Amino acid sequence: MTFDDRLKNVSIVGAAGKMGSGIALLLAQEMVTQKLKPENKNQIYRLHLIDVNESALDGLQSYLKSQLVKAGEKVTGMLRELYKEHADLIENYDVIDAFVNDAMSVLRLGTDLGAVKDSKIIFEAVLEDKDLKVSLLKNMEKMVSPDTVYFTNTSSIPISVLNKDANLGGRIIGFHFYNPPAVQRLVELISPESTKPELKDMALEMAKRLRKKIVPSNDIAGFIGNGHFLRDGLYAIREAKKLAGEYTLPGALYAMNKVSQDLLVRPMGILQLIDYVGVDVYQCISVTISGYLQGEDLKDDLLAKMTQKKVLGGQFADGSQKNGFLKYEKNRPVGIYDADKGEYKMFDPNGWSGEIDKKLGAYPQGFYPWRSLLMDPKKGEKLSAFFKNLNASDTPGAKLAKGYLKNSKSIGEFLVKTGVAKSAQDVNDILLNGFYHLYGPINDYV
Amino acid sequence: MRKLRKPVYATAGYNTISFGSGRKEFNPKKARPGLEEYITEAGKGVIAQINDPNNIDEGIISNFMAARFNHQGNLAAMIPMVHPSLEYKPCTRVEGACGSGGLGLYTAVKSVLSDVSDVALAIGVEVQNSVKAVYGADILAGAGHFRGERKEGHVYFFPAKFSDRAGACYQKFGYDYVRKGMAHWYAQAIIHARKNPKAQEYHNSIEDLIATGMTPPNSKAFCEHINVYDCSKVSDGASALIFASEEGLKKIGLTKKDAVEVVGWGQSQADISKKPDELTKLTTTRRSVEKAYEMSGIGPKELGFLEVHDCFTIGGLLHLEATGVVGYGEAAAFVAEGKTAINGEMPTNATGGLVGFGHYTGGTGTRQAVDILHQLIGKAGDCQVEIKSDRPYGMLISMGGNDRTVTCMIFKPAV
Numbered sequence: 094m095t096f097d098d099r100l101k102n103v104s105i106v107g108a109a110g111k112m113g114s115g116i117a118l119l120l121a122q123e124m125v126t127q128k129l130k131p132e133n134k135n136q137i138y139r140l141h142l143i144d145v146n147e148s149a150l151d152g153l154q155s156y157l158k159s160q161l162v163k164a165g166e167k168v169t170g171m172l173r174e175l176y177k178e179h180a181d182l183i184e185n186y187d188v189i190d191a192f193v194n195d196a197m198s199v200l201r202l203g204t205d206l207g208a209v210k211d212s213k214i215i216f217e218a219v220l221e222d223k224d225l226k227v228s229l230l231k232n233m234e235k236m237v238s239p240d241t242v243y244f245t246n247t248s249s250i251p252i253s254v255l256n257k258d259a260n261l262g263g264r265i266i267g268f269h270f271y272n273p274p275a276v277q278r279l280v281e282l283i284s285p286e287s288t289k290p291e292l293k294d295m296a297l298e299m300a301k302r303l304r305k306k307i308v309p310s311n312d313i314a315g316f317i318g319n320g321h322f323l324r325d326g327l328y329a330i331r332e333a334k335k336l337a338g339e340y341t342l343p344g345a346l347y348a349m350n351k352v353s354q355d356l357l358v359r360p361m362g363i364l365q366l367i368d369y370v371g372v373d374v375y376q377c378i379s380v381t382i383s384g385y386l387q388g389e390d391l392k393d394d395l396l397a398k399m400t401q402k403k404v405l406g407g408q409f410a411d412g413s414q415k416n417g418f419l420k421y422e423k424n425r426p427v428g429i430y431d432a433d434k435g436e437y438k439m440f441d442p443n444g445w446s447g448e449i450d451k452k453l454g455a456y457p458q459g460f461y462p463w464r465s466l467l468m469d470p471k472k473g474e475k476l477s478a479f480f481k482n483l484n485a486s487d488t489p490g491a492k493l494a495k496g497y498l499k500n501s502k503s504i505g506e507f508l509v510k511t512g513v514a515k516s517a518q519d520v521n522d523i524l525l526n527g528f529y530h531l532y533g534p535i536n537d538y539v
Numbered sequence: 540m541r542k543l544r545k546p547v548y549a550t551a552g553y554n555t556i557s558f559g560s561g562r563k564e565f566n567p568k569k570a571r572p573g574l575e576e577y578i579t580e581a582g583k584g585v586i587a588q589i590n591d592p593n594n595i596d597e598g599i600i601s602n603f604m605a606a607r608f609n610h611q612g613n614l615a616a617m618i619p620m621v622h623p624s625l626e627y628k629p630c631t632r633v634e635g636a637c638g639s640g641g642l643g644l645y646t647a648v649k650s651v652l653s654d655v656s657d658v659a660l661a662i663g664v665e666v667q668n669s670v671k672a673v674y675g676a677d678i679l680a681g682a683g684h685f686r687g688e689r690k691e692g693h694v695y696f697f698p699a700k701f702s703d704r705a706g707a708c709y710q711k712f713g714y715d716y717v718r719k720g721m722a723h724w725y726a727q728a729i730i731h732a733r734k735n736p737k738a739q740e741y742h743n744s745i746e747d748l749i750a751t752g753m754t755p756p757n758s759k760a761f762c763e764h765i766n767v768y769d770c771s772k773v774s775d776g777a778s779a780l781i782f783a784s785e786e787g788l789k790k791i792g793l794t795k796k797d798a799v800e801v802v803g804w805g806q807s808q809a810d811i812s813k814k815p816d817e818l819t820k821l822t823t824t825r826r827s828v829e830k831a832y833e834m835s836g837i838g839p840k841e842l843g844f845l846e847v848h849d850c851f852t853i854g855g856l857l858h859l860e861a862t863g864v865v866g867y868g869e870a871a872a873f874v875a876e877g878k879t880a881i882n883g884e885m886p887t888n889a890t891g892g893l894v895g896f897g898h899y900t901g902g903t904g905t906r907q908a909v910d911i912l913h914q915l916i917g918k919a920g921d922c923q924v925e926i927k928s929d930r931p932y933g934m935l936i937s938m939g940g941n942d943r944t945v946t947c948m949i950f951k952p953a954v
Contacts, residue, residue: 166673169694183690184677 094240096298099213100127101138106209106229107219108142108202109149111408112246115274116216117142117153117200118160119303125196129175138199141208150202152410160275161196165189210236214295216268218246221377223258226250230259242292244268244299249315249381253285263289266296269316270305271527272370279527280305285312308522313513314385317523319378320513321534322366323391324504326375328497329353329363330393340449343431343438346418348449348493350429355456356483356494357501358476360463360529365426368406368417376400398432454488466531476531480538498539505534542834543801547651548788548953549644550798552780552909553584557739557897559668559774567668574609575620577664577777577899582621585660585779590792592622595781596656598630601643601663603901603939607678608669618662625660636682637850639663640778640904641937641946645806647782648948657787663905664777675773679900682940684811695762698770700941701851702762707818708853709764712868720871721852722752725768725894727880728849732891734881734921739772739897752852769852774897778906795953799915802837802932804948805830811943819868821854824861824936827947832863835949837932839863842949844886844914844924845879846907846935849893858936859887886924889914904937904946911935915952926952 103120107113120140128138144150165172165188172188182188201208206229209215215233219225230243243265245255252267259265267283280300284293300307310316315323333345340348350362367375376396383391399405399417406417414421420428420437428437440446459479466472480498483491505520514520521533532538555577559565572580578600586592598618605611615630635642640663647659667675673694680689680696693699708717726748732738745751754766761767783791788798805827816822832838839862847862849855856870864885865873873879879887890896890910893903911933913919915926937946 166671169673173694177691180690183685184680185673185694186677189673 094213096295097127099242099295100124100302101136102141102212103139103214103216104141104143104209104212105216105218106143106206106233107217109144109146109153110218110220111272112270112274113142113144113216113218114153114156115272115276116218116246116270118157118164118275120216121157121161121196121199122164123302124199125192126175128199129192129195131178139201139211140199141212142200142202143204143206143208145204147204150204154200154202157200158193158197161193162189165192206232207236209233212237213241214244214299215241216244216246221247221249221374221381223250223254223381226255227258230255230261230265234259234261240264242266242289242295244296246270248319249378251285251312251314251385252283253287253312254385256285256287263287264292266292267310267312267316268296268299269310269318271318277527278304278306279523280307281310281316281318281523281527282307283310283312283316306522306526308519308526309515310519310523311513311515313511315378315382315513317508317514317520318527319382320508321501321504321520321524322370322528323375323379323382325501326363326367327379327391327393328500330395332493332496334395342433343429344445344449347429347440347446348453348490349497350419350426351450352453352490352493353497355460355462356490357497358461358463358466358479358531362426364418364429366528368414368419368421369408371405371407372396372417373400373405373407395432399430402432402435404430453490453493454486457482457486457491463531472531476538484539495539501534502536502539509535543803544652546785546953547648547801548783548785548795548798549801549908549912549950550781550783550788550793551585551588551791552778552912553581553588554737554778554906554909555580555584555776556737557774557776557899559739559772559897561739561743561772563742565668571668571775572666574605574611574614574617574664574666577666577775578617578662579620581662581664581777581779582618582660585781586622588793588797589781592624594658594787594790595625595628595660596658596787597628597650598625598660598662599643599646599650600630600632601634601639601661601901601905602632603634603636603639603665604678604681605664605666605901607681608665608667608675614664618660621660621662634901635944635946636939637848637898637900637903638937638939638944638946639901640906640908641935641939641948642806642944643905644782644908644937644948645804645946648801648804651782651784651787654784657784658791659782660779661782661905661908662777662779663899663902665899665901666775667773667900668775672773682943687812693762697941698762698765698851701769701853702756702764704818704857705769705851705853706764708856711819712871717853717856717871718753720856720874721765721769722749723875723877724849724852724855724879725752727874728852728888728892728895730895731881731889731922732895735890735896738891738895739774740891740895765851765853769894771850771893771898774899776897776899776902776906778902778909780905780909780912797916798953799912799933799950800953802949802951803831803833803835804946805834806946809943811940815942819857821857821861821938821942821945823942824858824938824945824947827945828861828863828934828936831934831947831949835932837949841930842885842932842934843926843930844889844933846888846911846933847892848903848907848936848938849888850898850938852894854938855888855892855894858938861936862934881922881924889919889922889924904935907935907937908948908950911950915950
């Protein structure tokens with residue numbers, strides 16, 4: 094069976110979630126593009142979008158429709174070509190509308206897992222819970238044909254564990270998208286020895302079709318992306334706890350978030366990133382990874398406490414940010430969580446947060462925010478110059494930043510040393526492409 | 540060609556800001572003024588310059604595609620919104636794609652000449668930021684032949700039509716030569732627009748304009764032979780002015796020093812279902828120019844400045860050649876040598892033109908007439924060109940479609 098034949102019937106399980114919905118959009122676009130090719134004229138294409146949450150499926154349908162319109166608007170030239178034999182489709186509006194309708198007609202949304210039975214490729218994007226994933230895989234195995242393959246979006250559970258526990262005979266591969274999947278170019282590919290070689294070829298073809306950049310990771314819990322992210326975030330939280338006496342805990346968390354965004358020239362502060370991913374998801378990853386690794390404590394009581402108090406971060410259905418470590422207004426942080434009091438302490442530039450800003454000190458010369466460097470062709474030179482000045486500075490902010498940079502680098506080196514990543518380049522590629530950093534953690538800046 | 544049977548004057552001009560991307564205050568996510576606000580602002584801008592709006596005999600409104608951009612037809616009925624005195628006055632809407640403005644001027648002049656009106660208010664308007672560019676391209680493609688050429692046309696139908704013209708010019712006169720002329724046209728448009736607070740590119744701060752203008756065309760991202768800087772932007776705005784007889788001028792309390800005189804025009808229509816005869820020339824435009832020269836009894840040597848329809852930089856160059864100010868294939872060099880700058884030999888589009896000022900399609904011809912008026916009465920502000928006594932004429936060319944509907948009009952100071 095060719096890859097194109099497999100692409101005629103695909104399922105996504107957990108389709109209404111944040112990752113599943115993005116994967117659904119990418120697949121819907123690719124499948125309808127295939128369907129519209131003259132040689133596939135009478136072929137039937139089906140993308141089954143399965144989720145336990147019925148109301149979330151309604152949201153998924155609206156989301157896909159609006160996103161397909163946007164996607165069509167970006168490739169209108171290609172659509173005019175695809176529909177050139179349709180005499181009645183003349184204007185850009187006509188071909189975009191036809192494209193959206195054709196794409197929507199490929200989709201079948203529902204709560205019944207049985208819909209997977211004829212699929213030759215199944216994407217699994219349910220919660221990061223090994224038992225749930227294994228039981229789901231086992232259930233599907235009873236329904237599908239023996240040549241069906243699974244792409245799992247797990248971000249932390251070893252693929253070989255899922256393969257063994259669900260008895261899949263090597264028909265599963267780790268295909269880890271970054272959030273949001275429709276935007277982030279990176280896919281972390283985890284292909285342990287147990288994975289069938291032809292499945293790896295399929296995954297590479299899939300990445301090509303979905304226009305994703307592949308970075309391989311070895312099959313060790315957390316892989317490269319979360320391997321770095323988890324340790325990087327825990328470093329910030331633990332440093333904050335150490336500084337709590339001097340800054341108070343909310344003050345120290347505020348400081349670490351600020352230093353990690355500004356002085357490390359990242360797109361957002363580390364606590365904002367944890368909120369974006371979801372405090373509960375982050376906590377779940379930390380528990381999962383801790384379960385597979387010995388000798389390293391990757392759990393944290395503050396995360397557990399916040400999850401317990403339902404301070405979870407993540408996004409509302411409209412994409413706006415929910416409160417987590419930080420409180421948000423119009424998607425901008427305006428306060429920080431005080432876990433002891435169970436309430437948010439609002440930023441006060443003329444009061445406590447202004448005092449901390451002052452205490453952290455002036456930023457070294459050559460500082461540019463992340464956004465202004467993003468498209469700058471001279472960003473390499475500018476970053477080198479800035480980090481040189483940062484190294485020479487001994488303000489409290491610079492000291493925190495240097496410690497942070499060193500730790501981030503040592504996490505990267507640890508991932509290479511312990512065989513999670515094959516090379517420093519792979520670690521850097523993940524952070525550059527999956528986290529939108531301007532530089533890799535393994536660098537000469539510190 | 541007949542001479543005008545009596546003098547016709549233009550006066551009391553007003554332009555709104557040309558609004559759209561490029562203006563600092565433009566935010567596509569925020570609510571913006573619509574047809575009502577633009578028409579009213581431009582109309583009131585005229586009324587403020589005359590003694591009594593009751594003296595306006597009729598209204599003419601030029602617009603291309605409000606029916607699709609704004610779901611609004613019956614635009615003549617929007618003229619009485621300007622002032623209660625216009626209620627029950629005769630009003631007409633004219634349409635000739637991006638040349639609608641020119642047709643409005645022509646219609647107003649005819650009305651005064653025929654003694655139907657002594658004072659005709661001409662308004663031109665378009666509000667285009669109501670849709671995304673990809674759908675706006677559909678709407679503007681209506682200036683071409685829908686049944687004959689839209690299906691096989693480009694996503695960006697009109698840019699591609701002028702891209703074809705640019706490609707033909709590259710082939711005939713050399714890529715580097717023409718490309719350089721187009722880049723200089725772009726640079727000049729921005730430099731002129733920076734002097735005009737109402738121009739869409741007034742806030743443009745690009746440092747190296749020539750390098751920007753020289754950006755190599757990329758057919759994957761846009762069109763084969765032109766880049767995005769070669770194109771006028773999507774604009775909202777309106778312009779208005781009065782055409783009046785000598786009696787009309789007196790009735791509204793203005794004198795000839797506030798006015799310019801129409802000395803000739805040419806309006807020509809080409810068959811929309813036919814392809815242009817020659818891509819490196821604007822033959823319909825040329826015919827309109829010839830008619831205007833004949834009626835006014837002047838030639839290119841008497842022209843002091845130009846307002847041409849540079850919806851694309853290549854169109855600007857071809858218009859320049861159609862005026863006869865330069866010969867066939869000579870415009871690129873003429874522009875690159877700075878001869879069309881405000882202080883050059885033949886100042887052209889001194890307020891920025893369509894590329895720099897903006898292009899609210901149906902209102903652009905009206906805007907050109909307002910700017911010629913302001914130049915000839917010395918009220919063009921920082922965009923003022925020097926009007927020489929031996930060359931006191933200003934010419935405008937208003938073009939609809941791919942050289943299909945073209946009005947040329949020549950003016951001189953009324954005193």
